[in-house]
Amino acid sequence: MKPIIKIDFVSDIACPWCAVGLGNLNQAMEELKDKVDFQVHFRPFELNPNMPKGGQDAIEHLMGKYGLTAEQVKVNQASIRAKALDAGFEFHPEGRKRVYNTFDSHRLLYWAAKEYDLKKQAALKAELFKTYFCLAVNLDDQKNLLDAVNRAGLDPEKAQAILDGDEFEGEVRAEEAVYTNAGISSVPSIILNDQYLLQGAQPPESFINAFEQLIQKT
Template sequence: MSEISDLDMEDALQIDIVSDVVCPWCIVGFKQLEKAIEQTGVTAAVKWHPFELNPEMPAEGENLREHIMRKYGSTEEQSQSARDRLTEIGRELGFDFNFTDDMRMVNTFEAHQLLHWAAHEGKEHPLKMALFEAYFAKRLNLNDKTVLADVAESVGLDRAEALNVLEDNRYADAVRQEETFWTQNGIQGVPAVVFERRHLITGAQGVDNYTAIIRQLMDGEAA
């Protein structure tokens, strides 16, 4: 039976994932990886790491479609086609993308601070999943402290303490340092998945490819 845990268990397959909670391919890649973990029956210890797609994004954010078209030079038709494709892929993986024309891209630095705190509380993974759902399925503003505190509470974290964490920015320096570590080590796009702290795989690779990678690693450990 497969298992995904926040704990760094000695016998578990160690998986570090660098990602952002407003990155659609990050949740697609994880859902593919999750299915691969289920298919192989391996026990995996997943650790999430921060990456900001748009660190300079102002507090008010930007219309998501306009942002994507400006950033990548895509047309409105290409943007809609990408949304349709993601929605279908998400449906196949059991994740609901609920894109609308008024969705906004937002800064995620505070969300990453909250995740850093949640890791100390043993709730990093459920909070990460809840934040993906809050943004892509419920279209909530992940740069709003009250929204973030509500999401934290939904996975069993203390809401008042979540607000305190966001108000006093106690983990801001730690998050910046971690972001810097990954970018200085060559991570320029996400998702970036590191198996056993030495095998880097970038992009959403698909269930079959992740399954093959895990089996190769398992065979290597058994040899």
């Protein structure tokens, strides 16, 4: 029987480096799939929990957050697009237009894991990244979230009911608190077997090295 490596992938779908990190993680897991079984749990983290409906212009937001000029933001975005493409995500050439609150997306991801399985949660995570960074559409428009649900093979009617109510709000808030109380303040943060922390968009080789070390310990 192959050993199991549990992965808690703490991230936000509004984080481009989280998409890069996920793509690189997927490449690493594919490399070692014959040696180990992976259990990936996507955990919630909000970069902009206080963002109001309608969001904020993305360039304006990044300029204010990091003290950059508009030109510097565009240069950084071009660099991230190149790394995302290597990781399997073709970001929109003009970049995301606005920054949004992502709490509803986290509620849907929680639902996917609870009522389906981890594979469906992973499929939805990828589709939500594509919605925001590749299609660059409005996350406040429920239709765009439901399109992602549909592409991931989940029930859009149930998803609509979740979006219309407050289901899983408490559960998502509780999970967020677990990781912020543990000191996680930046994403992606990847926790292996509840013990080892990797931070940032690690290249596939770093993930492979960490996995091989864990395999040797089993």
